[in-house]
Amino acid sequence: xxxxxxxxxxxxxxxxxxxxxxxxxxxxxxxxxxxxxxxxxxxxxxxxxxxxxxxxxxxxxxxxxxxxxxxxxxxxxxxxxxxxxxxxxxxxxxxxxxxxxxxxxxxxxxxxxxxxxxxxxxxxxxxxxxxxxxxxxxxxxxxxxxxxxxxxxxxxxxxxxxxxxxxxxxxxxxxxxxxxxxxxxxxxxxxxx
Amino acid sequence: xxxxxxxxxxxxxxxxxxxxxxxxxxxxxxxxxxxxxxxxxxxxxxxxxxxxxxxxxxxxxxxxxxxxxxxxxxxxxxxxxxxxxxxxxxxxxxxxxxxxxxxxxxxxxxxxxxxxxxxxxxxxxxxxxxxxxxxxxxxxxxxxxxxxxxxxxxx
Numbered sequence: 001x002x003x004x005x006x007x008x009x010x011x012x013x014x015x016x017x018x019x020x021x022x023x024x025x026x027x028x029x030x031x032x033x034x035x036x037x038x039x040x041x042x043x044x045x046x047x048x049x050x051x052x053x054x055x056x057x058x059x060x061x062x063x064x065x066x067x068x069x070x071x072x073x074x075x076x077x078x079x080x081x082x083x084x085x086x087x088x089x090x091x092x093x094x095x096x097x098x099x100x101x102x103x104x105x106x107x108x109x110x111x112x113x114x115x116x117x118x119x120x121x122x123x124x125x126x127x128x129x130x131x132x133x134x135x136x137x138x139x140x141x142x143x144x145x146x147x148x149x150x151x152x153x154x155x156x157x158x159x160x161x162x163x164x165x166x167x168x169x170x171x172x173x174x175x176x177x178x179x180x181x182x183x184x185x186x187x188x189x190x191x192x193x
Numbered sequence: 194x195x196x197x198x199x200x201x202x203x204x205x206x207x208x209x210x211x212x213x214x215x216x217x218x219x220x221x222x223x224x225x226x227x228x229x230x231x232x233x234x235x236x237x238x239x240x241x242x243x244x245x246x247x248x249x250x251x252x253x254x255x256x257x258x259x260x261x262x263x264x265x266x267x268x269x270x271x272x273x274x275x276x277x278x279x280x281x282x283x284x285x286x287x288x289x290x291x292x293x294x295x296x297x298x299x300x301x302x303x304x305x306x307x308x309x310x311x312x313x314x315x316x317x318x319x320x321x322x323x324x325x326x327x328x329x330x331x332x333x334x335x336x337x338x339x340x341x342x343x344x345x346x347x348x
Contacts, residue, residue, distance in 0.1 A: 044240060045240075047237060047280065047281055047283045048281055048283070049281065050277070050278060050279070050280070050281040050282075051279075117250070142254075143250075143251075143254050144254075146254075147254060147255065147258060147279060148279065149279070150279035150280045150281070152237030152238055152251055152280065153237070153238065
């Protein structure tokens with residue numbers, strides 16, 4: 001190859017320092033393909049919450065069962081608890097509901113429901129039909145408290161520690177796996193501290 | 194008549210566009226601000242639309258928040274910060290410049306610089322490789338023969 005070029009009187013361009021130079025594009029391709037492959041398995045719906053490690057927003061809302069009584073997160077001070085955002089119109093809530101009912105039956109952790117943008121009658125009917133795992137539910141009729149918590153999809157669940165700090169957020173239904181591998185160990189640790 | 198109709202038809206999409214995200218009870222300046230702010234914010238439910246474009250319920254609620262905060266006299270910055278505090282940097286279509294987004298912001302620039310450096314280096318190496326060398330006598334004769342052949346052919 002270089003001989004042929006010399007015959008034309010034009011010396012070849014600088015000799016490659018190494019014969020492996022032609023592998024550079026391949027290497028770049030492999031790295032890029034690696035990134036893209038990884039991207040296939042990321043869930044764009046899971047937006048990292050800016051709340052982890054921050055105090056839960058304060059609110060005071062009327063309770064679903066007893067509208068004349070209100071609930072505020074301070075009332076849970078000293079306990080590790082879950083704030084579960086749910087609605088009767090939410091299909092995925094049905095999916096996680098049996099697990100919540102089971103957790104309530106085992107008294108695993110206090111669960112407060114934030115009934116998000118729901119009609120109280122529909123919500124009560126839903127609980128009557130599928131069981132009520134909540135210590136109490138509060139009515140967020142216009143979704144304002146939901147916005148305070150950065151809720152964008154229902155169900156969402158916040159794990160809040162004794163000092164009212166959010167430690168974990170589950171977006172979408174809590175699964176058996178998430179509960180046993182992440183939430184339960186975390187709750188036990190937070191209770192000890 | 195036909196032309197007028199055609200013109201009106203052309204104007205139709207504009208009317209449709211204007212109907213997007215019309216804030217209800219704001220003065221025109223505030224309304225413009227509301228749309229501008231909403232256009233910077235990503236709708237979390239339908240991630241490829243801004244909350245100005247989206248008709249998802251969450252987007253409607255967030256637009257209401259924006260309108261209320263404008264009425265309460267908050268600055269654009271404060272309203273955007275309010276959203277970031279709750280939904281994270283992800284709500285911003287234009288990601289902020291920080292450690293995690295360093296590569297995102299500077300990556301293209303770095304690649305560009307790299308390309309220019311590689312280009313210049315290649316050119317220089319090629320220039321160095323071309324060595325001026327006087328022709329040997331045999332080569333000169335051959336060159337002249339070829340040249341005269343060409344000029345004959347042209348005639």
